[in-house]
Amino acid sequence: MATDTPKHSPPRSAFGPPAQRQQTRLFRIYNHYRVVISLMLMGLLFVDPFTTDIKFRWLDYYQAGVVSYLAINAFIGLVLFAGFQPRQRHITLSVLLDILVMHALLLASTGITNGLANLVIVSVAAGNILTPSRMGTFYAALAAICSLGISGWAVLAINESADDIVRAGSLGILYFAAAFILQGISRRMIRSEALASSRAKSIVELEQINQQIIQRMRTGILVLDRFGQIRLANAAAEELLYGAAADESAPAHMPRILPRPLKRGLELWLKNTNMRIEPFQASSTSPLLQANFTQLDQERGDQILVFIEDMSKVTQQAQQMKLASLGRLTAGIAHEIRNPLGAISHAAQLMEESPNLDQGDRKMLDIIRRHSKRVNGIIENVLDLSRRRAAKSEQVDVKDWLAEFQNEFQQTQDDGTETIIELLTEKNIPPARFDRSQIEQVMVNLCDNGLRYSKQQTGQNRIQLIAGATPDGRRAYVDVRDFGPGIASENRNSVFEPFFTTDKAGTGLGLYLARELCEANQAHLSLIEDKQLGCRFRITFAHPGRMI
DSSP, X not given: OOOOOOTTSOOGGGGSHHHHHHHHHHHHXXXXXXXXXXXXXXXXXXXXXXXXXXXXXXXXXHHHHHHHHHHHHHHHHHHHHTTOOOOHHHHHHHHHHHHXXXXXXXXXXXXXXXXXXXXXHHHHHHHHHHOOSHHHHHXXXXXXXXXXXXXXXXXXXXOOOTHHHHHHHHHHHHHHHHHHHHHHHHHHHHHHHHHHHHHHHHHHHHHHHHHHHHHHOSSEEEEEETTOOEEEEOHHHHHHHHTTTSOXXXXXXXXXXXXXXXXXXXXXXXXXXXXXXXXXXXXXXXXXXXXXXXXXXXXXXXXXXXXXXXXXXXXXHHXXXXXXXXXXXXXXXXXXXXXXXXXXXXXXXXXXXXXXXXHHHHHHHHHHHHHHHHHHHHHHHHHHHHTOOOOXXXXXXXXXXXXXXXXXXXXXXXXXXXXXXXXXXXXOOOOEEEOHHHHHHHXXXXXXXXXXXXXXXXXXXXXXXXXXXXXXXXXXXXXXXXXSOOOOGGGTTTTTSTTOOSOTTOOSOHHHHHHHHHHHTTOEEEEEOOSSSSOEEEEEOOOTTSOO
16 A cells, blocks of 8 residues: 655655666766866966965965865766766765865955855755755755855954955855755655656556566467568467467577468558458468458558457357257257157167068168167267366376376277377477366377278278477477378368268267367367378467466
8 A cells, every 4th residue: 555755754766776876967967067167267277367366365275275176076077987876975075065165265265255156056056956855955054154154254354344244145045045946846856756767667567567468368469560570479379370380390580470371461451451351271270360450550550460369269159159059958858859769779679689570671770770879979969068067277297198198098999909009209398288087088089080090991990199399399289190091171171060070970079079178278179281191180288377
């Protein structure tokens, strides 16, 4: 909680590092002034009027005082030039010395009527600027006392005119007036500087907070010039545009190049700023993206701000709403469907036990049994969608977890045929954060599909499990490769859609459920095109430190 500063106490910032630096700069300027004044006084010693002792009470002392004053100021200037940081006591002693030396020169010269008396006002004013406190009032009081003392001594000792005392009193009033006025001005300046410093600090903190927010946003943000050169990109933009599809052979320090579809969209938008570009894919494995452009500087238009949205999120939400409604409907009528479905299955089993069935009837019963099982599987999958629990993420060592999964999955393959599961892992794989049970459900689905299609194509149950890191080295991925017939190019964009299947016995929900579970863990499931036989599905995990 903030506290109010007492009205008459100096602000805390007056003694802080910024105020000290400002005070040092002012003291340097004041010392330059003193050096210049010393040189001028030194030069005046060689002018004709100073060669006689008519107007001066003690010319020798005056000359010695001028030379000493120059030497002192020159020494202080050299010390400051060498990097010495004066403290408050050094500044106070310098101002006091200035006032005393000036009055000593006045005493040795012609007294208070000498023009040097005006320089005392400058010293008092400088003292109040450098020390805006009670010490500034002390400078004025000391100067007034010295001026009155010199005038009184001159009247009493050497019979000078009493007008000198009046002049000394007038100078004393000027000293105090300069002190009070400059103290008020200095305090206001210090408060203004403290306020400016506080606001500058707040702006810096706000900028840091904004930077953190921008970096943790799930929306990609790019700042481009008119030629498509990237000036700034947040983490989400890096992940969406270059994540799993970045060229692994490119060096890490190589500057990012705008993906070709996005650059074409930028060129079209520059021709017509009211145009909304079509969704695009940065690469064959990246999600569908939507880019929106706007100019940062409406007058110059030198820089362009780009917002990149993952369209799969919108599609996912629409599909979730559709399947949630379907799940509620299925949950409501599951009992009504399962009862007749169970009766059909049971009747088919009883008919199979009849000894009077011919071969055609048995084929019909087999069709009834298989399709009853398929309908029951569809009901179970949709029910799983409607009652899926939230992910409980934990940090996982991907290499150890994948080896453990390989061992456990291998033990479940007891159909009498040899199952080959090859494990290939890189050395430095970053950790990932996900729900073990949900990602293992995805892996089981991918592995089962892979083994089935590999056997169809090669007659051998064989898959590969591959783990590695994305090109930026900050996120882990896991691949499941099979050696089956692969997926036709016209179907590659549809494999993750619900109820899409090329297998007559399939429900079309397996890969959709797998992607849903990955999205729930902020991971991305994609089909990698690597120009090899079979399919290669990749799970790219989110950065464990940037998960929201």
